[in-house]
Amino acid sequence: MAPADQVSPRWPPVHAIAALRLDGTIGWRQAVWGVTAQIPRGSVLSYGDVAAIIGAARAARQVGWALAALSPADADDLPWWRVLRTDGSIALQGDPVRGARQAAALRAEGVAVIDMRVDMPTVRWRVGASLL
DNA sequence: GGCATGACATTGC
């Protein structure tokens, strides 16, 4: 039960994230953090989605690496909790503390988390396919 | 440079 009106509107800021593609002038962390910062409240992306958006479709693991590199202070400003595995499960389950924090943060913005997992078809941010 | 380490993804059972 996730009434449509409970989900925040999804705006595809294609122009804003189009400049975040990985190239010689932008590093991994910057690209990953830039995309993550723009995931709308109430929506999520998979690590692979973020990788594809920055132009590195096969480097999903590096997305997790970049988020893990966040300093505690940055972690408060960047919505890292909106990035999950492609099946909707929370990747931080090996870390009970942060895992629980991620689930709580998602629920706080209206995303249903059941068994450390969200329903991707429902909450996945529909970024323009042109970027992928 | 070589080798191990992952907040992953896909495929095949």
Added chain:
DNA sequence: AGCAATGCCATGC
């Protein structure tokens, strides 16, 4: 649905 085997590739030692 779940699980294991593979493929991936930036970093760090």
